[in-house]
Every structure is written in structure tokens, then in C-alpha cells.
Amino acid sequence: MSGHRIFRTPFSSVYPMYVQKAERKGRTRAEVDEAIRWLTGYTQEALQQQIARQVDIETFFAEAPGLNPASERVTGVVCGVRVEEVEDPLMRRIRILDKLVDELAKGKAMQKVLRQA
Template sequence: MTKHKIYTMSFASVYPHYVKKAERKGRTKEEVDEIIRWLTGYSQEELEAQLKKQTDFETFLEEAPQMNPSRELIKGVVCGVRVENVEEPTMREIRYLDKLIDELAKGKAFEKILRN
């Protein structure tokens, strides 16, 4: 089975799209970073190092220090796909991140995005 193209793309190549999507709706890069840190457990320094290294998306998620257990509370549809029904673990993690960024861009309260 061939890997999905997103797995081999560098996280750094996708990251600016997350930031741009958020900023178009009046949100900030800092909020995007906080979401990524919440989901993955990376510190800001570790996140920046991964971006600088051009780590591929799959490795970025595999090397995440501590995936947040509350991420399983993320439900809903992103890109026409219900995130909680995605069976492939890496793709589900990507969809969780996509959903969180969508919620940020839609103006959802930050505390609710982070499932606090």
C-alpha cells in the first residue's frame, strides 16, 4: 500500500496554510502554534526545530512528545470526512489538526477548541 501524499510532505510546507487560514479570519500564528503544541506536546522550541528540519508530516506526528488524550473528543466533519471515523491512525491525527484549525478559523472560543 502506498502512503498518502500528505504523509511525505514536510510539515513546514503545510504549516503556513494553517497560519494563513487562521489569520484570514482574524486569528493569530500564536494561536495556531498553541493548538499544535496542545495536540502534540511539542514545546515552542521543538515545534520550530521540526519546521526548520522540514520534517515530513508522518514523522512530525510519530515523534510528537505526547499526543493529547483529549484529542479523541474532537468530532465533526473536515474536508467532507468525519474525523472520528477515520480508521488510519496517522490520517486521523492529521484530520484532528485540520479540524482544530477549522474551528479556530470559524471563531470558536479557544477554550472549546482545546477541549478544556
């Protein structure tokens, strides 16, 4: 296990930041949740349970029902880091989620964010 401190950060503390970023740009919490569910395989109820349990990010991704295979098509730069070049699998998942939220905030259509088009 890598010791990066973001891995130990509670997902419940990062989640509101994702929502705020999206809402500042006219997107909704429901859209953020849809992107998270698409990536992780959680149901809405299970996602809310993970947030309520205040699991750390490492546990959040470890307990995810399944990473969407289409997430491999998420590429580009987020926070100055090229997503497809991140070697650590957990850090890559975190960066993919960051990228999905960034794309929402930039106004991309949900279909494109979720790699359906």
C-alpha cells in the same frame, strides 16, 4: 506504513497554510501554534525545530512527545470527512489538526477548541 502522499509532505509546507487560514479570519499564528502544541505535546521551541528541519508529516507526528488524550473528543466533519470515522491513526491525527485549525478560523473560543470546556 501507508503510502498516502500527505504523509510524505513536509510539515513546514502545510504549517503556513494553517496560519494563513487562521489569520484570514482574525486569529493569530500564536493560536495556531497553541493548538498544535496542545495536540502534539511539542514545546514552542521543539515545534519551530521540526518546522526548520522540514520533517514530513509522518515524522512530525511520530516524533511528537505525546498526543493529547483529549484529542479523542475532537469530532465533526473537515474537508467532507468525519474525523471520528478515520481509521488510519496518522490520517486521523492530521484530520484532528485540520479540525482544530478550522474551529479557530470559525471563531470558536480557544478554550473550546482545546476541549477545556
